[in-house]
Amino acid sequence: MTIDVGPVHDDLTALVARLRRSGDVADEAMAAFLAAFLGNLAARGSTGAADVMIRLPLLVHAAETGDPAGGRPAAVVHLLWWAAARYLDDLADGGPYDPARCNADILAALGVGSHLPVRLVREAGVPDTTKVAALSEVSRGWLDGISGQLLDYTARPAEATVGTVLASYEGKTGAPYAMATALAACLAGADPARVERWRDVGRRFGVLRQLTNDQRDLVTGRDEDLRNGAATFLVMLLLDGVPAGQRSALLALHASAATSAAARAEFKGRLTAPEHLHGYHERVDGMLAEVHRSLDTLGGAEPFAEALHDLIDDAMLAFPLPGAPVFSRGRRVPAGT
Template sequence: MASLKDRRLWGYRMVDVAEVVGAVEDDLTALLARLRASGDVADEAMAEFLGSFLGNLAARGSTGAVNVMIRLPLLVHAAETGDPAGGRPAAVVHLLWWAAARYLDDLADGGPEIRADPARFNAGILAALGVGSHLPIRLVGEVGVPDATKVAALAELSRGWLDGISGQLLDYSARPAGATVASVLASYAGKTGAPYAMATAMAACLAGADPGRVDRWRDVGRRFGVLRQLTNDQRDLVTGRDEDIRNGAATFLVMLLLDGVPAAQRSALLALYASAATSAAARAEFKMRLTAPENLRSYHGRVDGMLAEVHGALHTLGGAQPYTAALHALIDEAMLAFPLPAAG
């Protein structure tokens, strides 16, 4: 398979998509202003929550990821209709979903200090629920499309939330000793695949695609979301944060390592991994094993296969050029972030 860099398609004029990305950012600014001016307590709480989320993106180094979140539904809508602008509501909903999900995930990962102010803690949860679910319902209801299309789009929002919750619950209960490569991928398909599936399927709904094509777009989004979770795992290792190792997470790379050794070695690795929570030396040793050439060789082979499957599914969908080519490029571009070393 050609390298990712060889597959990037920069020759297309995508000025209109760049302009629509800017329009989505304008939509968010207008939404904030509208919430702040409404005089409603819930709207004001959601405005504060959303403003904080948008303000923290640069600090978290997440602006590139947000750009991917916005462009994906725009390009899906454009692939169906030749016009990216109709995908703006799906792009806004996608961002609202992630604003809520990231906050709730931070709460789940946080220690007692995050609950030190019960009033603020509880207000944040309520605001997250409003921003991620009820505010998107309001926005979809205002889109100028037939009622049947609105119903279909809202069904994708509901499916995305429920599938995402299922994946996150699997993640909470996953432990390296009992997890498998398959169970981890199932968790990824929910907690990260589901929102990307929602974004692609909702954009296809708004474009007037038939149910069969909506199903196929949802599949592309879910597959892409799994790859985005793998990139997130890579970021943790490449940047040296090593939070997954500190937390003893059952990541895809960890499970490949554990599944690739005999039972006696597996027990020793699990013991080493448990020590990594409190021991810098254990963390360093486990990370060295995790990124050893033989494990990376298995990892890259599996990820390259998943990437090829996404491109294959996207290719069979077809659609309007140059937008389908730009979707292929977007997928490759997103996978270039935080690469792990080549295997040997």
């Protein structure tokens, strides 16, 4: 089934208008920041990704209550988090940005990602105990996300492992998705045990979303991860799969890829070789199957519980690497079926 994301976009547009009317300098700065973010979604080709971010909490709330509408605050908070995080991540990667606006936009990003969500949760029409639990999820999401991003900043292929890279993914991308699912479950009045299980589903899905983002970087030819020397999951699987005597040479090739187009093409060829991607697809397939099994145990109101399965499978079809399977409930199916 299709969940209409329009009302959430309307909520965001109304939020921008409300901030502009307040007359407060901080509100005006956040309004300008948010308007720029919304305008850039299409320019960056991120509209589809934003719709996944929106649909996830709407469907979680609907699975709990039969009604997606109560998940709208969680969907807005999720997008606010990403509006701030993407800007800060762009700064960390060296731009592009206007130095004259940098300091103002950093402050606006902090307000949009941290303080606007608090305001929205406080205004939600739920009991105070629910608001306290929801605010705890926002705080947890930020702290876990910061931890993951700090791990990512310091991770270099020579010292990293597959495990440490996955740990950073669980934070920098898993944490906001975990926040979105747990926040939606809180607003739906789910008990703490179910909230925790929804949080786990969100975190696992967030890791898969980061893997899709890694794939996008390769298949679109941006190759920013290679230019930045990033220790991605795909890179670490490649390094772990070569004999010890070849590791140093492969690390040197990866380092050269940052500045050499020839080295970048050679290393990318190794990353996308069929024999390497076969193992990668097996690992990703297993992760996806785990998310589906968790959703099966959670159950929920139909058709929304089933729509969550569809959302996750559909999201994983974006930017496939060569040899990628078509997914259906975490199982491979022939293409075109």
